[in-house]
Amino acid sequence: MTTFRPIDDLEPGQRLLVRIDINAAVEDGTVQDSRRFARHAETIHELLADNHAIAVLAHQGRPGEDTFVSLEEHAEILGDHLDHPVAFVSDTCGEDALSAIDDLEPGDVLLFENVRMCDGELPEEEPETKAETDLVRTLAPEFDAYVGDAYSTAHRSHASIVGFPHVMDAYAGRVMEQEYTAITAVRDRTFDGPVTMVLGGTKAEDAIPIVEQLDDTVDRFCLGGVVGELFLRADGHTVGYDVADTSLFDHQWDDHRDDLERILEAYRDRLHLPTELAYEDDDGERAEVAVEGTTKEWPFLDVGAETAERYADVVADSAAVFIKGSLGVFEDERFADGTVTVLAAMAEADCFSVVGGGDTARAVELYDFDENDFSRITIAGGAYVRALTGDPLVGVDVLESHH
Ligand SMILES: Nc1ncnc2c1ncn2[C@@H]1O[C@H](COP(=O)(O)OP(=O)(O)OP(=O)(O)O)[C@@H](O)[C@H]1O
Numbered sequence: 001m002t003t004f005r006p007i008d009d010l011e012p013g014q015r016l017l018v019r020i021d022i023n024a025a026v027e028d029g030t031v032q033d034s035r036r037f038a039r040h041a042e043t044i045h046e047l048l049a050d051n052h053a054i055a056v057l058a059h060q061g062r063p064g065e066d067t068f069v070s071l072e073e074h075a076e077i078l079g080d081h082l083d084h085p086v087a088f089v090s091d092t093c094g095e096d097a098l099s100a101i102d103d104l105e106p107g108d109v110l111l112f113e114n115v116r117m118c119d120g121e122l123p124e125e126e127p128e129t130k131a132e133t134d135l136v137r138t139l140a141p142e143f144d145a146y147v148g149d150a151y152s153t154a155h156r157s158h159a160s161i162v163g164f165p166h167v168m169d170a171y172a173g174r175v176m177e178q179e180y181t182a183i184t185a186v187r188d189r190t191f192d193g194p195v196t197m198v199l200g201g202t203k204a205e206d207a208i209p210i211v212e213q214l215d216d217t218v219d220r221f222c223l224g225g226v227v228g229e230l231f232l233r234a235d236g237h238t239v240g241y242d243v244a245d246t247s248l249f250d251h252q253w254d255d256h257r258d259d260l261e262r263i264l265e266a267y268r269d270r271l272h273l274p275t276e277l278a279y280e281d282d283d284g285e286r287a288e289v290a291v292e293g294t295t296k297e298w299p300f301l302d303v304g305a306e307t308a309e310r311y312a313d314v315v316a317d318s319a320a321v322f323i324k325g326s327l328g329v330f331e332d333e334r335f336a337d338g339t340v341t342v343l344a345a346m347a348e349a350d351c352f353s354v355v356g357g358g359d360t361a362r363a364v365e366l367y368d369f370d371e372n373d374f375s376r377i378t379i380a381g382g383a384y385v386r387a388l389t390g391d392p393l394v395g396v397d398v399l400e401s402h403h
């Protein structure tokens, strides 16, 4: 069990640096609200009740991606959830940030700019290295303590996650505590029947190692999304390539080709792959094509209906089902079939079920599922599947070891 220091141990009325994860979907340039904002607002609400002055660090997207935007809109959404003003400064560790910190009073909440716009934040390095970044060296002396609340980013060894606890008093926020406890409990559970993991979404680096690491816990994997297509490409099909204006496949293929081919060979009997894929035809309608022998050069946006039904049958015959990453672009209802069919099967099945992933969890609200039909909905994605392997989460370990 972890030995976090909870925020209950904080003396009231301090100046706190709080790291949360409100990484959100961005649709047509507009930041989408999500349960992440609501959950982190609970931590901030508690800290306000103890008369703290609060400055918040968070990230959005990744450099070069279209979701890599300012946190200005995030401040408004967070303020709505808090029903309390959230000031925004379009700076993270420069002069504007420092003067905004100087003006901080107890009861104030300030959100810094997207921390991934700051040089030292990326890439992943050891905590002691991240502690030497300008970000940490500039901000740490300005605060009495750091509160790590970003469980869903705890698998990333970034400066705002691992650098501050290395040099200052560090506490775990409520989201960090609750998600850690819940996911650890899941990891330690055993089930009296088949365990199924549904892996989709766009992030191959989160999904691929999981197949190998959860080999003794998960009996079968149902693959979809970009992840599923990359495995199909490893299986020799002409899918999983960047076509038109997509940039989701080729760079991930280059990075993970060996793993994909090795895992496909080693675990073929446990992997369920799509047999048809869906795309948008010339009339803007959903159309499907069999994977076998296709030479279609259009972006695929969902698994086919037959695949979805086959996965639903696997889910129905499971004692536990974990899903991370959607099977298609469920935000567009023409391509929500795979994700919705599997979520419906999870909701109906008498099984232990966990829905994970910042975007994937949104499908539960978007398609009016009852949250109570699932055992847990976690706001973490990559962090939750990584935690199921028993692998350490760097953002958790540093909160334990530095106090
Ligand atoms: N074939 C596809 N092409 C493009 N995008 C896809 C495809 N299938 C799924 N997606 C996208 O994947 C996203 C969800 O998966 P993602 O990898 O982002 O995981 P997540 O649920 O957000 O977890 P995390 O919190 O780790 O990001 C959805 O926003 C969906 O639009």
Ligand SMILES: O=C(O)[C@H](O)COP(=O)(O)O
Pocket (backbone or CB within 6 Å): 021, 023, 061, 062, 152, 153, 156, 203, 358, 380, 381, 382, 383
């Ligand atoms: O949405 C997430 O999974 C977290 O915010 C981490 O984002 P990342 O995968 O871009 O590090």
